[in-house]
Amino acid sequence: MEFVTPTINILIVLPVLLVAGGGALLMLLELFMAEERVKQWAPTLAIIVLALAFLQTIGLWGQTHTTFTPEGSSPMVILDNFATFLNVIFLLTGFFTVLISVNYLPRVGLNRSEYYMLMLFSLSGMMLMGMANDLILVFLALEVLSIPLYILAGLSRPRPESEESAMKYFFLGAFSSAIFVFGIALTYGATGSTALPAVLAGVSNGGALALAGVAMMLVGFGFKVAAAPFHMWTPDVYEGAPTVVTAFMSVGAKVGGFAAMLRVFVSAFGSLGQTWVPAVAVIAAITLIIGNVVAIVQPNIKRMLAYSSIAHAGYILMAVAASVNSPDGVSAALFYMFAYLFTNLGAFAIAIAAERKLGEGVMLDDYKGLAKRSPLLALAMAYFMLSLTGIPPTGGFSGKFFVFRATLEAGLVWLAVVGVITSVVSGYYYLRVVYLMYMYDGEGELHTKPALLTAVALTVLATLVLGLLPGAWYEITKQAALQGLQVLAGG
Amino acid sequence: MDQILLDYLPIAVLIGIGIFFAVLLPSLSVSLGPKPPKDRNLAPYESGMVAIGEAQRRLPVKFYRIAVLFILFDVDIILLVPWAVAFRKLGVYGLVAMLIFMVMFILGDAWVWKKGVLEWE
Numbered sequence: 326m327e328f329v330t331p332t333i334n335i336l337i338v339l340p341v342l343l344v345a346g347g348g349a350l351l352m353l354l355e356l357f358m359a360e361e362r363v364k365q366w367a368p369t370l371a372i373i374v375l376a377l378a379f380l381q382t383i384g385l386w387g388q389t390h391t392t393f394t395p396e397g398s399s400p401m402v403i404l405d406n407f408a409t410f411l412n413v414i415f416l417l418t419g420f421f422t423v424l425i426s427v428n429y430l431p432r433v434g435l436n437r438s439e440y441y442m443l444m445l446f447s448l449s450g451m452m453l454m455g456m457a458n459d460l461i462l463v464f465l466a467l468e469v470l471s472i473p474l475y476i477l478a479g480l481s482r483p484r485p486e487s488e489e490s491a492m493k494y495f496f497l498g499a500f501s502s503a504i505f506v507f508g509i510a511l512t513y514g515a516t517g518s519t520a521l522p523a524v525l526a527g528v529s530n531g532g533a534l535a536l537a538g539v540a541m542m543l544v545g546f547g548f549k550v551a552a553a554p555f556h557m558w559t560p561d562v563y564e565g566a567p568t569v570v571t572a573f574m575s576v577g578a579k580v581g582g583f584a585a586m587l588r589v590f591v592s593a594f595g596s597l598g599q600t601w602v603p604a605v606a607v608i609a610a611i612t613l614i615i616g617n618v619v620a621i622v623q624p625n626i627k628r629m630l631a632y633s634s635i636a637h638a639g640y641i642l643m644a645v646a647a648s649v650n651s652p653d654g655v656s657a658a659l660f661y662m663f664a665y666l667f668t669n670l671g672a673f674a675i676a677i678a679a680e681r682k683l684g685e686g687v688m689l690d691d692y693k694g695l696a697k698r699s700p701l702l703a704l705a706m707a708y709f710m711l712s713l714t715g716i717p718p719t720g721g722f723s724g725k726f727f728v729f730r731a732t733l734e735a736g737l738v739w740l741a742v743v744g745v746i747t748s749v750v751s752g753y754y755y756l757r758v759v760y761l762m763y764m765y766d767g768e769g770e771l772h773t774k775p776a777l778l779t780a781v782a783l784t785v786l787a788t789l790v791l792g793l794l795p796g797a798w799y800e801i802t803k804q805a806a807l808q809g810l811q812v813l814a815g816g
Numbered sequence: 817m818d819q820i821l822l823d824y825l826p827i828a829v830l831i832g833i834g835i836f837f838a839v840l841l842p843s844l845s846v847s848l849g850p851k852p853p854k855d856r857n858l859a860p861y862e863s864g865m866v867a868i869g870e871a872q873r874r875l876p877v878k879f880y881r882i883a884v885l886f887i888l889f890d891v892d893i894i895l896l897v898p899w900a901v902a903f904r905k906l907g908v909y910g911l912v913a914m915l916i917f918m919v920m921f922i923l924g925d926a927w928v929w930k931k932g933v934l935e936w937e
Contacts, residue, residue, distance in 0.1 A: 328902070330909040349920065352927045515820065534820060 329396035337385070337392045337404045340378040340412055341452045344419070347374030348445035355438055367441040368427045374445065375419050382412045387804075391458070399520040403458040410659055410805035411455035411584045414666055418577045419448045421670045424780035425677050426569040432772060433683040435481050435567055443473035444573060451581035455588065460509045460519040463585045467505065467549065470581050471498050474574050478566040481683055490565025497548065497558040505545025511538030521593040529596040539594050539601055543608075546590075549582030550638045553612040560623075563631035568680055568687070571627055572673035575634045580662045583641055587655055591648045598649035606646040610743045612639030617747040620754045626676050626687050629754060630669070633713060636751060637665055643744055644728045647735035654735060655806035657727035660799055664712070664720030664791045671784030672709040675702055678771050678781075686769060692758055693767030702771060703762045705785050710755040712788050715748050720791030727799060881933050892921055 335342070347370060354363050354370075386409050391400035422444060430436045450469025457463040475498060479491025509519060515531030515538055516524045528535045547555040563571045594601060616636030623629040641658050648654025679695065680686045696703035712719035725748065732741040791798055860867040899906065899914050906913075928934070 328905045328907070328910075330907075349923060352923055356926055356930050514824070532821060534824070 331393055331395045334390060334392040337390045338402060338456070340382045340385075340416075341449050341456070343374055343378040343381065344416075344445050344452065345449035347371060348442045348449070350374075351438070351442040351445070360438055363438050364436050367438060368423050371423050371441045371445060372420065375416050375423070375448075379413070379416045379420075382409055382416060385409050399458060399522045401459045401462050401520075402453075402456050404456055406805040407588070407655075407659075408455040408584075410663075410802065411580065412452050414580055414662060415448055415451045415455075415577060418451075418573065418580070418666055418670065419444065421666075421674070421780050421784065422569060422573040422577075424776045425572060425670070425674045427776045428772065428774040429569050429677050429680075429777075430567075433481070433567070433680070435683070437480060440477070440480060443477050447471075447473035447477070447573075447577065451577050451584070454581045455584035457585060457588070458521050460512065460521070460524070460589070463589060464502075464506055464509060466581075466585065467545075468502065470578060471502070471549075474498075474570075474578060477570045477573070478562055480570060481567050484565075484683065486565035486684065487567065488565075490562045493558050494562045494566075501545050501548030501555070504541050504548075508538045508541030508543075508545060511535070511541065514538075521589065524593045525595065528594055535597070536600060539590075539597060540604070542589065543601065543604065546582050546586040547608060550579050550586065550641070551635050552608050552638050552642055553615040553635065554608075556612065556615065556635045556638075559635055560628045560631040563634070564625060564627045567683070568627065568673065568677050571630075572670055572677070575630065575673070576666050576669055579634065579638060579641075580666070583645070583658065583662060587645060587648070587658060590645065591655055595649060602646050602649050605642055606737055606740050609639050609642035609646055610740055612636070612642060613743055613747040617750045620751070623754070624689055626679075626689055626692070626758070629689065629758075630672065630676070633751070633755070634669065636747065637661075637669075637713075639747070640725065640728050640744060641665075643732050643737075643740055646740065647728075647731040647737060650736060651731045651734035653727065653731040653803075656799065656802040657724075657731040659802040659805055660727050660791075660795070661724035663798070663802065664724040664788065667784040667787040667791070668709050668712040668719070668721050671705065671781055671788065672713065674777055674780045674784065675706045675709070678702060678773050678777055679769070680772075681769060689758065689761060691767070691769055692761045693765035695762040695767070695771075697766065698769070699771050699773070702773065702781070705781050706762060707759045708785060708788065710758050712792070714752045714755045716752075718789065718792035720788040720795075723791055723795035723799075726795075878936060885928065885933070888921075888924070 351363065351367055351370065354366070385404060386406065389403075389405045391403045393401035395401070423441070426440065430440060447470055450466050450471070450473075453462065453466035454470060457466050475491055475495040478494045479487050481487040482491075511534055512524060512528070512531070513519050515535035516527030518524060518527065528539075531538070544555060546552075548558075551559040563575065566574070590601065590605075613636055616632050616634075616639055620629050620632035620636065623632060641661050644654050644658035644661060646654075648658065676687065679691060681691075692706075695706065708719065712721035715721045715725040717723075725744075729741050729744055732738075732744065895917065896914070899910060903910065
């Protein structure tokens with residue numbers, strides 16, 4: 326058989342290459358420069374790389390490209406508005422993570438030079454998650470996303486909590502990857518291909534084998550996005566990992582999981598929707614209930630935010646369940662993730678400012694009297710808590726509004742009811758932080774440096790804009806959602 | 817029954833046999849084997865050696881690091897050999913692709929070396 330070179334358009338994957346190349350460049354610098362200088366320059370370099378990738382990504386908005394097309398098969402990589410929009414989310418996540426890490430890492434004695442390197446590698450995997458048009462590439466991207474995160478979770482070794490966090494994350498992540506890959510194998514067995522268009526064409530005739538594949542891939546994604554009943558690792562991992570890593574993975578890994586989940590489930594498995602939608606809806610309901618109810622009793626802000634992130638995975642899953650029967654499902658999920666990015670990273674930025682030493686100052690009681698110590702930061706934290714609860718005018722409210730609307734449109738009324746009730750429950754633990762900040766007196770210094778304050782200011786601003794002017798942004802997510810599915814169905 | 821499912825029947829049979837034996841043999845040994853006397857058999861070493869220390873003790877990590885590096889080189893070889901076999905067919909494209917891979921790989925090696933992973937003492 327003659328080998329034909331696949332068509333490759335490097336420009337399409339340039340943002341990913343820039344981010345991964347930035348990580349490789351940091352490795353290279355460490356070979357030739359003194360470690361201290363590398364540490365000094367790493368954040369700047371990461372920001373530059375992310376900015377370049379961001380510009381390139383913005384330039385690709387509105388275009389649809391495919392690349393890495395083997396002869397006689399579908400392309401491995403697809404770049405449409407869906408992927409571009411998600412890449413913007415990932416790059417912003419990286420940007421804010423750098424801003425909140427710059428002063429935190431030296432302060433708690435974790436200024437290891439591999440931090441930014443691993444973060445960039447993980448980001449490149451996340452970006453590939455949204456661009457993958459082949460199950461093999463989805464798996465590859467998932468591993469590129471996960472493996473650096475396993476190491477990052479254990480960054481503050483030899484602290485036992487951090488090592489426990491890395492170990493748990495690694496083992497459960499490895500198990501879930503294995504289940505996921507088994508799902509891919511079964512899907513391949515049922516449809517004869519791993520390319521998403523071919524899977525779409527063959528999956529409805531796949532019988533029980535295809536259903537088993539779908540179920541196992543649902544489990545794999547469920548682990549990545551921390552949906553119940555696959556959420557057990559989340560609180561321990563989030564608590565033990567350094568707070569900046571927790572912030573990064575609570576947004577990046579979750580959105581990465583949903584990026585591939587939306588592409589695979591809504592488009593490739595769309596014709597099996599009547600089978601998997603009830604399953605996803607039930608998982609969403611369980612996730613909402615467990616996340617919101619267990620968060621109430623958490624005394625530690627990181628554990629509380631971990632359960633809160635489980636709950637938010639539930640809201641996004643609602644949109645996923647709605648996306649087969651409602652045209653607004655995917656765009657609602659995208660909007661929700663966009664709003665969640667700013668709100669959650671902002672809340673973590675303030676948690677980082679309040680963390681005195683590694684693992685100290687992370688209890689809810691440490692937030693007592695924050696309003697007296699720093700009125701502006703307390704105000705910002707209160708605003709983020711309102712946004713996470715879903716009270717207008719915040720991005721969180723707009724996101725919940727779109728998600729609930731899509732769920733109702735899709736006819737999942739019971740799920741929308743569960744979502745609304747659990748939102749009310751979530752008010753208890755979010756607003757308790759506000760209550761503690763304003764109604765008590767407390768001691769403790771805050772670590773506010775310009776970079777962190779910039780991150781807080783930008784996230785507050787973005788949450789406010791998404792809360793006041795959601796329409797314009799929703800139109801953008803709508804363009805992103807539609808195109809993503811049309812291309813695949815046609816290709 | 818789908819043809820495609822029938823094709824997987826041997827695998828299902830194999831799994832069934834695997835489970836059958838995994839259950840059968842331990843249950844045979846439990847039901848037919850001699851019942852152990854108490855304390856001595858529960859000690860870590862039945863030979864009578866005294867156990868020292870705890871099970872969760874610190875291990876020298878250098879063996880593990882070498883093992884991980886070994887796996888990396890192993891995978892490297894797995895990719896290199898088929899490429900070498902199909903070298904002429906793959907042509908310039910294969911060469912460039914393999915060069916990119918090798919550059920990344922060697923960069924990783926150099927980094928590992930610089931970090932002192934290869935030093936034994």
